[in-house]
Amino acid sequence: MSSKWSILKKYSMYIMGKVLNFLLPARCIVTGDIVESTEMISAEAWAQLDFLSAPFCAKCGVPFQVLDNDVEDALICTYCLDTPPFYDKARAALRYDDGSRGLVLAYKHGDKTHMAIPFSLWMANAGQELLDGADLIVPVPLHWKRLITRRYNQAALLAQCLSRKTKIPVDTTSFKRTKSTRPQGHMNMKERCKNVGSAFSVPDVNKNIFEGKNIVLVDDVFTTGATANECAKVLLASGARSVNVLSVARTVYI
Numbered sequence: 001m002s003s004k005w006s007i008l009k010k011y012s013m014y015i016m017g018k019v020l021n022f023l024l025p026a027r028c029i030v031t032g033d034i035v036e037s038t039e040m041i042s043a044e045a046w047a048q049l050d051f052l053s054a055p056f057c058a059k060c061g062v063p064f065q066v067l068d069n070d071v072e073d074a075l076i077c078t079y080c081l082d083t084p085p086f087y088d089k090a091r092a093a094l095r096y097d098d099g100s101r102g103l104v105l106a107y108k109h110g111d112k113t114h115m116a117i118p119f120s121l122w123m124a125n126a127g128q129e130l131l132d133g134a135d136l137i138v139p140v141p142l143h144w145k146r147l148i149t150r151r152y153n154q155a156a157l158l159a160q161c162l163s164r165k166t167k168i169p170v171d172t173t174s175f176k177r178t179k180s181t182r183p184q185g186h187m188n189m190k191e192r193c194k195n196v197g198s199a200f201s202v203p204d205v206n207k208n209i210f211e212g213k214n215i216v217l218v219d220d221v222f223t224t225g226a227t228a229n230e231c232a233k234v235l236l237a238s239g240a241r242s243v244n245v246l247s248v249a250r251t252v253y254i
């Protein structure tokens with residue numbers, strides 16, 4: 001009897017899903033075209049995305065503008081040579097440009113949180129090397145005031161999706177943003193470094209959580225790397241063995 005009810009329930013949910021899909025079809029968050037499921041984007045939006053690939057800086061992951069693919073694996077960009085970052089490596093799935101900006105901003109500011117699922121799959125692909133040796137996934141934290149206004153931490157949702165996919169544990173609460181920093185959209189590198197200075201901390205009671213751990217720090221967009229670098233500095237000072245950085249998209253200056 002119970003199996004009959006179970007089959008009937010599944011069948012009813014299937015029919016309801018079909019009806020709902022007919023009445024309210026899933027739409028691409030960039031173009032508005034009808035797509036098969038809410039996590040998908042249209043072919044037109046997909047064609048605009050620039051997935052990053054080698055050759056790139058072994059440290060920060062910025063792609064090199066060279067036609068020859070035969071570039072040394074360990075080549076490091078001039079910026080990382082001049083100012084070595086605290087993190088080991090940073091990788092991103094997409095170039096942050098006109099093709100990806102709408103998608104990322106709709107996720108970050110437009111409540112399109114379901115996009116964390118495909119984003120995390122793209123990040124897992126781009127950051128496989130980083131995730132292979134990771135003990136813990138940690139998102140860049142939001143200050144509690146920003147969390148109230150935005151209602152969700154976009155980096156934490158990505159970290160949770162990545163954790164579900166990779167089975168690597170995630171910790172979304174032990175690493176804190178204790179200073180409410182100003183939005184960094186129009187700041188240069190120097191201003192960003194100043195803005196995020198002393199913005200993050202690990203309460204003493206949480207320090208054993210990061211001790212000896214290889215951490216993958218997750219964020220939505222890697223711009224100058226100032227935020228990621230400050231986070232890495234604090235996590236290393238709290239005993240982390242290494243910090244690598246993985247984001248959905250990154251700006252490319254060179």
Ligand SMILES: [Zn+2]
Pocket residue numbers: 057058059060061062076077078079080081
């Ligand atoms: Zn670099």
